[in-house]
Amino acid sequence: MNTIGRISPFIVLVLTLLCSASLCAQSYAGYGIYDTDFLPPSFFKSNREKLLRQIGDSAVVVLYSASEHTRNNDVEFQFRQDDDFFYMTGCNEPSALLILSSNPIEVTDTTGTHTVHEILFVESRNSRAETWTGRRLGPYGAIKVLGVESASTNTEYKQALRRALSKAKALYIPLPPEEINGKIADMVRDIEQTTRSMQRSIEIRTPLHLIRGMRQVKSAEELKVMRKGVEISMEGHRQMMRSCKDGMYEYQLQALFEFVGKDRGAEYTAYPCIVGSGENSVILHYNTNRKQLHAGEIIVMDCAMEYHNYATDITRTIPVSGRFTDAQRAIYNIVYDAQEEAMKLVKPGVNYYKEVTQRAGEVIRNGLLQLGVIKDSADYKKYFIHGLGHPVGLDVHDVSSDGVLKEGEVWTVEPGIYIPANTEGVDSKWWNIGVRIEDEVLVTGDGNELLTRALPRKGEDIEKTMQERGVVGK
Ligand SMILES: [Mn+2]
Structure with a gap:
């Protein structure tokens, strides 16, 4: 009795927390949001605060969502938010606008009249429209779900903008992209006119270098999301390795990758899947994926998912038959060694584009010289034709950087060798061998962590995985 009496407040507390958590998830469902592992509002809030600190006194920032794009006639491409806007808001809706002001602005919104430094303008809720195009946050939902100080419908930004600009010396607004269209294009044009019509001179600047400077280093919360995307993409790669066989089509491997990716909850591929076999293995961004696979060919599979707006980028190269030929293995091992040697150098302070890239180039150059594929050492660049990697x-x-690595950055390391058929002066046994191995590394305090470590990468390990026929996770 006593024990129960003592425990019960604890149980009540736990139950209350559980209930509020589930209520929370349930109420977001009213806005069409079902995932519970999105980046928290505090992440975006802290990004907005950092940006406000950088612009100093008497400045205003306006950021806006991406445009919607027509695919054909009445059909639109799936909406993809602008990355800088997302980074500052967490909002994945079109026709949305954010105003940040270093001077407080007085607003009246669904929560009353108060002074704020940030207002998000979104589409109003509209049951008729939502029946066609899906649930929206609306201003109340934007405050509740995204945690912005204030929100209004996207028809009401003019007054707030005038108020914010009335005391501002500078307006930070990105130049509209060439392909801007629809409602957001009208809004951006209108903001330009409003700014010009102000009775005082306001300096117009771009905020993008400030935001992109922040985006380079990933927070622990972002890394959690990114690791999930990596985990899902690795599962997809494992499935392709286990299913690959002579007679299949490139698009069937792609389908398996995309099935696993979406089955594990990723929303989209980070880029169109590249599954290039034989003569297509030497085409860097081949993505029509229509060719049949034949034993004896090699396949470059550059496939990765996007999870909660964050991209992944992974490439594996595998033999259709499950065993590399001697020539394929020789090239594969050079690329593998180049990647190993390059990754050893990845740590804070090192210049990726100089030291790391140079090391990979040396390994490829020496390897190709040794095999007799090249005779002149400068010629290795004909076969390693892309950069070593990117953030x-x-x-x-x-977002690009000067290449000097910082703790918290994520980079790919992706050396490759591509030898097209009929390459003059190169023995035909090397023709149509394309190899790329691409992994993601996180720069840590004293070195790096290979985020894609769990995915087979050594030639022998790939062959072993290809023998494990069947479905991943079964
Ligand atoms: Mn890449």
Whole structure:
């Protein structure tokens, strides 16, 4: 009795927490949001605060969502949010606008009249429209779900903008992209006119370098989301390895990858899947994926999912038959060694585009010289024709940096060798061998962590995995 008496407040507390958590998830469902592992509102809030600190006093920032794009006639491409706008809001809706002001602005919204530094403008809720195109946050939902200080419908931004600009010396607004269209294009044009019509001179600047500077280093919360995307993409690759056989089509491997990716909850591929066999293995961004696979060929599979807006980027190269030929293995091992040697150098302070890239180039050059594929050492560049890698984040080719690595950045390391058929002076046994191995590394305090470690990468390990026929996870 006593024991129960003592435990019960604890049980009540636990039950209350559980209930509120489930109520929370349930109420978001009213806005069409069912996932419970999105980045928290505090992440986006802290990004907005960092940006406000960087723009200093008397400045206003306006950011806006991506446009919707027609695929054909009445059909639109699936909407994909603008990365910089997403990074500041967590909002995945079109026709949305964010105003940040270093001077407080007085607003009246669904929660009353108060002074704020941030207002998000979104489409109003409209049951008729939502029946066609899906549930929306609406202003109340934007405050509740995204945690912005204030929100209004996207027809009401003008007054707030005038108020914010009335005391501002500078307006930070991105230049509209060339393909801007629809409602957001009208809004951006209108903002330009409003700014010009103000009775005082306001300096117009771009905020993108500030936001992109922030985006380079990933927070622990972002890394959690990114690791999930990596985990899902690795599962997809394992499935392709286990299912690959002579006579299948490239698009069937792609279908298996995309099935696993979506089955594990990723929303989209991070880029169109590249599944290139034989003569297509030497085409860097081949993605029509229509050819039949034949034993004896090699396949470059550059496939990765996007999870909760964050990209992944992984490539594996496998033999159709399950066993590399001697020539394929020789090329594969050079690329593998180049990647190993390059990854050893990845740590804070090192210049990726110089030291790391150079090391991979040396290994490829020496390997090709040794095999007799090249005779002149400068010629290795004819076969290793792309950069060694790039940062990954919201964009698969994420915001650029000067290449000097910082703790918390995620980079790909993706050396490759591609030898097309009929390459003059190169023995025909090397023709149509394309190999790319691409992994993601996280720069840590004293080195790096290979995020894709769990996916077979050594030639022998790939062959072993290909023998495990069947369905991943079974
Ligand atoms: Mn890549």
